Every structure is written in structure tokens, then in C-alpha cells.
Amino acid sequence: MTDTEPRPTLEAVAARAGVSRATVSRVVNGARGVRQELAERVRRAVEELGYIPNRAARSLVTRRHDAVAVVAAEPEARVFSDPYFAQQLRGISKELTAHDNQLVLLLTEGREDHARVGRYLAGGHVDGALVFSLHLDDPLPALVRGAGVPTVFGGRPGWDDGAHDVVYVDSDNRGGAREAVRHLTGLGRTRVAHITGPLDQTSAADRLAGYRDVVGDAGAGLVASGDFTPAGGERAMRELLERCPEVDAVFAANDLTAAGALRVLRENGRRVPEDVAVAGFDDMLPVAEQTDPPLTTVRQDIEGMGRLMARLLLRGTPGEEHLADGGGRGPDADGGCPEASSGVILPTTLVRRASA
Numbered sequence: 001m002t003d004t005e006p007r008p009t010l011e012a013v014a015a016r017a018g019v020s021r022a023t024v025s026r027v028v029n030g031a032r033g034v035r036q037e038l039a040e041r042v043r044r045a046v047e048e049l050g051y052i053p054n055r056a057a058r059s060l061v062t063r064r065h066d067a068v069a070v071v072a073a074e075p076e077a078r079v080f081s082d083p084y085f086a087q088q089l090r091g092i093s094k095e096l097t098a099h100d101n102q103l104v105l106l107l108t109e110g111r112e113d114h115a116r117v118g119r120y121l122a123g124g125h126v127d128g129a130l131v132f133s134l135h136l137d138d139p140l141p142a143l144v145r146g147a148g149v150p151t152v153f154g155g156r157p158g159w160d161d162g163a164h165d166v167v168y169v170d171s172d173n174r175g176g177a178r179e180a181v182r183h184l185t186g187l188g189r190t191r192v193a194h195i196t197g198p199l200d201q202t203s204a205a206d207r208l209a210g211y212r213d214v215v216g217d218a219g220a221g222l223v224a225s226g227d228f229t230p231a232g233g234e235r236a237m238r239e240l241l242e243r244c245p246e247v248d249a250v251f252a253a254n255d256l257t258a259a260g261a262l263r264v265l266r267e268n269g270r271r272v273p274e275d276v277a278v279a280g281f282d283d284m285l286p287v288a289e290q291t292d293p294p295l296t297t298v299r300q301d302i303e304g305m306g307r308l309m310a311r312l313l314l315r316g317t318p319g320e321e322h323l324a325d326g327g328g329r330g331p332d333a334d335g336g337c338p339e340a341s342s343g344v345i346l347p348t349t350l351v352r353r354a355s356a
Helices: 010-017 023-028 036-049 055-064 076-081 083-100 112-122 138-145 173-186 200-219 232-243 255-267 304-314
Strands: 069-072 100-105 128-132 150-153 168-170 190-196 250-251 277-282 296-299 344-347 349-351
Touching: 010 023, 010 036, 023 036, 036 128, 036 349, 055 250, 069 083, 069 112, 069 304, 076 083, 083 100, 083 304, 100 168, 100 232, 112 138, 128 138, 128 250, 128 304, 150 304, 168 173, 168 200, 173 250, 173 296, 173 349, 190 200, 190 277, 232 250, 232 255, 250 255, 255 277, 304 344, 304 349
Parallel strands: 069 100, 069 128, 128 150, 150 168, 168 344, 190 250, 250 277, 277 296
Antiparallel strands: 296 349
């Protein structure tokens, strides 16, 4: 077809297939109720004529836009510099692309952006939303609920807006932290410190809880605040060395924090792991394999979490409309989406390298 030739129409497809225009419309828009024989004739005619559906018209009829908003409750600089977000977005993008859905990325640089995001979601531009990296005082959950779009959250909810049907995907942060700290104590380390993430996020709070599950009162005075960044890890490590010079192990809340801590230990002449053993969390390969020495860490499937968030949204959840095919089925067992729970907690594993 050249630019000057008219585009094939629904009527042309109907004439080629020998069916009504309404039947062609139902097949093209994925509706049920068309006999298999007729549907195959329509699909053949679509292919032979090179018919391309008018998505704008389709959205008016089906109220579908084949677009999903991905809302990251972090500043732009953080999202585009932290490999965690890159891996999660990759997983989301792969799943949406596989279902012919467009990803619309929305970032919240500051409080003034929340109202903008809420208005966009309520404006009917997307079929659903994936929201992650929330903080405890974040207004986004209420705004998303007010917008009335199906939503899946990344991370265990830490807020209480009266809703009891929140759908989310998370890793076993507390269990993974326990495994990392038990590994450090199993090496004979007796002064195991912890550098936290931002404690207004449930992932960081759960990892701190896992640390305390193992060390108990022995951890008093050995916890320093971080923010999931290398700079935060450096600040916290300097604080720990000043407060407790005899520290002999560190569990960092994520790999970037651990990388910062390793730099400070090296600057202070501390050998890793001989003097201080270090473990992280995430197993982000661009970080964990390139630290000096390579980092022992807790692996969570970050990309898989993103894919599962998108899959839950597209396939639907109990009581919600099915975005992928217009409704009907519940989540499939082969996709790892449990029917009876609004939350999916993925397992973690400890990956041992040279740092501990």
C-alpha cells in the first residue's frame, strides 16, 4: 500500500470475509460470541487487506486505551540513576509489550506533582496503573483510588486509607534480611551493624526488622540511617566507625548502600572481609559484581517483580475487571498469581561472593 492509496476499511474487510461489519468489529476488538469459523475468515481478510484498526475509534467503543500508567514516587534523577528502577521498568515494559500495551511513565518530583498525576489518572487516558516506591505519608494511594483505575502496587502497603483490597507485589524483605544477618553471624562476627534504607518505606522497615530478629539487643547502637544511595552508605559507615570502631560486619539495606560502605571501609584501612564482612540486598549485577570485593547479597527478582505487577493488572485480580481480554477469567496458576490473596510475596536467596 502506498501513501496515496486509501486505507482498508471495516466495510472492505466485511465484504472480503462475507460477514457483517458488526462481526468484523467484534473480532477486531477481541469481543466474544463470534463463531470460530467466522472469526478465522475475518482474521484472514484483515491479513490479506492489511487492515489496521483505528485505535482512537476503538477506544471510544471499548473504553480501552491499551495504555498503562507506571507511577514512580521518586524524583526523576533518582529513577534514571538507580539500576533498581531500570530493572523493574524493564520487567513491566516486557510484559506490557507482550500484550500490545503502551507504558506511560509518570514521575513525582515533588508534592505539586501528585495532583497532576491524580488528574491524569482520573482523566481516562489509561486502563490501569502500576505504582511503586511509595513512602508512608505519600498521598498517591488515595489519589489513585479516587481516580478509579485498576491498580497494582510495588511493595507491601504501609498506609491505611480504609481500603482492604489493595493488590501488591513484593519480595520477602524480612526473611531475606534474616538470612543475610545469620550468614554474617555464622562467620563468627559478633558486632554486626546495619545501615538502613529510608524507614518511611516498608522494604527498609522490613529489612531492619529482619536484622533485629537475628541480633536482638546485641544490635543496640549498631544501626545507622541510610537512604538506599551510595552517598547515604558512605555517611552511615563513617558514623558507625566513629561510634563503634570494633564493628566486624555490616548488613546494608541495598547494594548501592553497601557500595558506599565498602568505599569508606577501604579509605579507613579496613580489609573486607578479613576485618569487616559486608552483605547487601538486591543483587543488582551492575553493582554487586563490580564492587571491590564482589558483594555477598540477597537476591530478589526485580525484573520479575515488574513483570508480575503488569501481569496481575492485565489478567485481573479477584473482583476486578480483566484488562487483557475484557474480563472473565481469574489469574492463571502458571502466571504465579494466587486467586485468594491481594498480595504476592516473592522469595529471596542469599548469593555468596567475596565480601562475606
